Amino acid sequence: MDQAARIREKIDLVTLISEYIPLKKMGRNFKTNCPFHNEKSPSFVVSPERQIWHCFGCGKGGDCFTFLMEYENLEFIEALKTLGKRAGIEVELSATDKGISSQKERIYKINRQAAQFYHYILTKHAVGKRALEYLTKRKISEKVIETFQLGFAPSTSNSLSNYLMQKKGHKSQDLVDAGLSSLRNGRVMDFFFNRIMFPLFDHRDNIIGFSGRTLDESSTSSKYVNTRETLVYHKGDVFFGLNSAKDEIKKEQTAIIMEGEFDVISAFMEGVGNAIAVKGTSLTENQVQLISRFAQKILLCFDNDSAGFEAMKRSLKTIEKKGITPYVVVLQNGKDPDEAIKDNPALFKKSIHDHINAYDFLISKIISQSDKKTVEGKKKISDELFPLIGGIENEIVKEHYLKKLADELDTSLESITRQLEKNQKGETPIVQVQNNLAKRSKEEASEHYLLSIIVQSKDAKALYTEAEEILKGFTFTISSYDKLFKELGMYFTKNDNFEASEFVKRLPNELHPSFDACYLFPLPKFEDEKRIHEDVKKAAKTLKEIYVKEKIKKISDAIRLKEKETHKDKEVQLEKLKEEFSQLVSFLK
Numbered sequence: 001m002d003q004a005a006r007i008r009e010k011i012d013l014v015t016l017i018s019e020y021i022p023l024k025k026m027g028r029n030f031k032t033n034c035p036f037h038n039e040k041s042p043s044f045v046v047s048p049e050r051q052i053w054h055c056f057g058c059g060k061g062g063d064c065f066t067f068l069m070e071y072e073n074l075e076f077i078e079a080l081k082t083l084g085k086r087a088g089i090e091v092e093l094s095a096t097d098k099g100i101s102s103q104k105e106r107i108y109k110i111n112r113q114a115a116q117f118y119h120y121i122l123t124k125h126a127v128g129k130r131a132l133e134y135l136t137k138r139k140i141s142e143k144v145i146e147t148f149q150l151g152f153a154p155s156t157s158n159s160l161s162n163y164l165m166q167k168k169g170h171k172s173q174d175l176v177d178a179g180l181s182s183l184r185n186g187r188v189m190d191f192f193f194n195r196i197m198f199p200l201f202d203h204r205d206n207i208i209g210f211s212g213r214t215l216d217e218s219s220t221s222s223k224y225v226n227t228r229e230t231l232v233y234h235k236g237d238v239f240f241g242l243n244s245a246k247d248e249i250k251k252e253q254t255a256i257i258m259e260g261e262f263d264v265i266s267a268f269m270e271g272v273g274n275a276i277a278v279k280g281t282s283l284t285e286n287q288v289q290l291i292s293r294f295a296q297k298i299l300l301c302f303d304n305d306s307a308g309f310e311a312m313k314r315s316l317k318t319i320e321k322k323g324i325t326p327y328v329v330v331l332q333n334g335k336d337p338d339e340a341i342k343d344n345p346a347l348f349k350k351s352i353h354d355h356i357n358a359y360d361f362l363i364s365k366i367i368s369q370s371d372k373k374t375v376e377g378k379k380k381i382s383d384e385l386f387p388l389i390g391g392i393e394n395e396i397v398k399e400h401y402l403k404k405l406a407d408e409l410d411t412s413l414e415s416i417t418r419q420l421e422k423n424q425k426g427e428t429p430i431v432q433v434q435n436n437l438a439k440r441s442k443e444e445a446s447e448h449y450l451l452s453i454i455v456q457s458k459d460a461k462a463l464y465t466e467a468e469e470i471l472k473g474f475t476f477t478i479s480s481y482d483k484l485f486k487e488l489g490m491y492f493t494k495n496d497n498f499e500a501s502e503f504v505k506r507l508p509n510e511l512h513p514s515f516d517a518c519y520l521f522p523l524p525k526f527e528d529e530k531r532i533h534e535d536v537k538k539a540a541k542t543l544k545e546i547y548v549k550e551k552i553k554k555i556s557d558a559i560r561l562k563e564k565e566t567h568k569d570k571e572v573q574l575e576k577l578k579e580e581f582s583q584l585v586s587f588l589k
Contacts, residue, residue, distance in 0.1 A: 003091055004065065004080060010087035011064045013051045020071055020293060029520060035289075036060055036070060038321050045520040050500055054513075054520045061516050072204070073237075075104065103177070106170075107232050110178045111199070111207035113168055117160055118151025118197040118210075128152040131196050134215055138262065139342065144269055147244065148198065153212060155194035158187070179209060179227040195225065198261045200233070200279070201243035203290070209233035211240065211261060211279065224260075226279060236284035239291070240264055240277040246294050248273035255295040256329065256352065257283065259302050259311065263337040270345045272352065275301070275337075282314035288322045299355050301329035303336040309365070316358060317391040325397075326358040359401045362388055367408055378409050382416070386423050443546045447481045450539040452521040453532060454488065460498035463536045464488050470540040474547050480514035487511070555581045 014030055017023060023030040023046060034044040034055040043057040054061030060070060068079040084091040122128040122135075123145065131152040135145060144150075153160065161181045164170045165188070172188045175181035181188050195212030202208050209227030227233045239257075241264040242249075249255045256275040258264055267275040274295075278287065291298065298319055302308035312328065319326045329351050334340030341348045366384050371377035385405060392398040399413075406416045454463045468489060476482035484507075491503055500519060507515060526532045559577050562570060 003084065003089065007080065007083050007087045007089050007091075008051065008063060008065070010089065011051075011083055012048075013053065013064050013067070014046055014048045016064055016083075016086075017046055017053065017067060026522075031522075034058060034060075035293075038323070040323075045522065047520055050504075050516070050519060052516050052520065054516050056517070056521065059517075061513060061520075078104070104232055106174055107178045107230060108206045108208070110164060110168075110170055110174060110180065111209065113164060114160060114178075114180055114210070115149050115151060115197075115199040115207050117163055118153055118199075119149050120151075121154060122150060122152035122196075127154045131215060135196070139269075140265060141269070144265060147268075148241075148265060151197040151199070153190065153192040153195045153197050157189050157193065160190045160192070161188045177230065179230045179233060191228070192225065198240060200227070200238055200240060202232075202238070203242050203246055205243050206232070208238065213261070234286075235279045237286045237290065238279045239287060240279060241268070242276050242290075244268070245274050245276050249276075249291075249294045253295055254297040254299060255291050256299045256301050257291075257315075258337050259308065260336065260338065263301070266338045266341040267348075270341055270349070272349070278311075281307075282311045283318050285318050285321065288318050288324070292322050292324060296324065297327065298324055299327045299329050299352065300358065301331070301337050301352070304331045304340075305335060308336075312358070313362070313388060316388055320391050320393050323393060327355045328358045328361040329355050330361065359389060359392070359397075360404075363401065363404060363408065372409055378411070381405075381409065382419065386420050390420055390424055441477070443477050443543060446539050446542045446546075447476050447478055448518060448521065450536060450543065451481055451484060452518040452523060453536055453539070455498070455500065455503075455515070455519050456521075456523060457498075457532060459529065459532070460488075461492045461496055463533065464492055466533060467536055467540040470537065470544055474544060476543075478514075480511055483508075483511055484515060484518070552581065552585065 014023060017030075021032055021035050021044075023032050024042070026045075028047075028049065030046040030048070031042045032044050032046075033039055033042045034057050036055065037058040039057050044053065044055045046053045052061065052063055053067055060066075062070075064083055065076060065079045068074060068082060069076060072079075072082075074082070081091050122131055123142075128151075135150065140150075158181075161172070161175055164175055164180070165172060172181065172183065175188065176183060180191055182191055183189075192210060192212040195214055198211040198213070199207045200209045200211060209230065209232070211227075212225045214221060214223055226235055229235070240261050245255075245264075245268075252274050254274055256267070256272065258267070258275055258277045260277055264275045264277045267273075276291075288298075300312050300315060302312050316326055329337075331337065331340045332347055332351055333343050337348065340351070363385060367381055370380045372381060382405070389398060389401045389405065392401065402416050402420065403413055406413045409416075450467060454460050454467065457463050468485075471485075476485060487503075487507060491498070491506065495502075504512065504515060526535070555577055559574065559581065562574050562577060
């Protein structure tokens with residue numbers, strides 16, 4: 001943890017986060033839309049003074065380590081090493097730490113060695129000759145084979161496993177954990193065999209898995225087989241080619257998303273360097289989240305068949321949720337991008353240049369498949385388009401396409417809108433992540449607001465003193481806030497000025513998130529100091545009032561129960577309860 005503290009001091013959080021998402025200066029802090037949940041108004045706040053971040057929408061927060069862990073899906077040890085390298089501090093791991101981090105690194109290492117094995121078999125060994133001829137026939141050059149580190153898995157059942165265990169010293173379980181082998185009747189067997197191998201990289205250049213393509217076009221087995229889910233490989237999180245395409249995607253601010261590895265490779269060979277391929281049947285939220293780090297525009301260039309069309313439709317809602325406008329590349333020739341490029345590269349590039357809005361394409365495509373002049377045709381068209389147009393986040397854009405659909409079907413916008421609303425009533429509504437404070441009770445929100453004003457004020461001690469005078473005997477609803485308030489009291493017995501960095505050092509770790517949330521909470525602009533003091537008193541009195549009302553209710557219930565009793569001390573106890581009741585009522589008056 002001493003190493004972590006040294007690294008934390010060297011890393012400027014604002015600079016670090018700015019490399020991933022744009023930040024905007026707002027007063028003494030920075031704000032932006034949270035990268036960890038979908039939102040329209042920014043609730044992600046970064047404090048350059050405290051070197052912390054917090055999102056008031058999803059509740060996540062922390063320091064440079066927690067940000068990198070959340071954003072890059074890293075373990076703490078991985079984040080420590082990454083930021084240590086950035087800070088110029090060599091990280092020394094304990095035996096325990098090495099155990100925690102070694103499993104992922106072991107898989108990365110095994111995958112890298114497997115990729116080298118497959119590549120050698122393809123390019124240097126006689127066993128790979130047929131696969132190399134296949135690639136040559138597809139006009140894949142040696143340079144491209146090297147760039148993408150393509151390889152070949154032999155048809156033998158355990159050649160890779162034997163190589164990794166006997167030559168590289170790995171255990172059989174390590175190979176199983178990496179998804180490269182399986183255990184059958186006590187024997188270690190290769191997972192991939194007789195397939196062209198495409199290494200799958202993450203955007204940090206780690207090989208996380210493989211995709212294997214059959215050589216036999218007439219084979220009844222799956223054309224592509226991917227590494228099964230492992231500690232580092234999750235199909236719905238990965239793009240083929242992102243590691244080599246990310247710089248071009250950043251430069252163009254556009255990502256062209258395809259379906260197959262050969263599509264991406266063919267595009268690369270023709271100078272289209274911002275193409276990547278999904279690993280699955282459509283885009284997932286995690287993939288859109290990942291690509292949104294690099295591009296503001298997505299062009300869908302899926303296969304020119306019904307499966308590609310369905311994959312495109314499934315992808316739209318996911319893209320819309322992230323607030324990105326989807327576009328479509330319409331192939332003029334060929335069943336897929338690879339075939340279209342080989343047939344006419346210039347026409348393919350023109351198709352990319354002439355990309356169209358996905359919803360314009362959808363309306364045109366779906367209308368062309370039915371007779372829009374018949375009642376049946378209109379119903380079929382509207383039934384297919386409503387779920388897609390209804391998913392558009394921007395209401396202005398949504399109305400534009402509803403108008404267009406109304407014109408195409410020769411009906412009114414009103415009838416189209418009414419029918420859309422009817423359809424959507426039957427759907428499960430999308431639950432939007434809301435500000436956590438909006439979900440809290442009045443009491444909890446007042447507690448948060450009161451503490452936020454105090455810890456963010458230049459006159460924190462005076463404000464605390466005023467609140468403490470009003471709140472004598474009061475216990476905060478939220479336990480962490482109650483402890484924070486008491487910690488403030490102890491702090492101010494020895495300090496007149498409030499230094500957040502010093503105060504936080506004395507706090508138990510479990511109170512840090514609550515303190516950070518109060519310290520970063522966006523407060524209104526106060527006209528003057530007098531208004532700040534008034535708001536503190538008002539918040540404290542609100543809490544006291546809620547507290548007193550709750551106590552009055554409890555005493556009132558106690559009086560009713562006591563009146564039913566018959567023992568000799570009843571009257572004395574009743575008198576005490578009624579006196580306490582009167583005092584509390586007079587306080588409210």
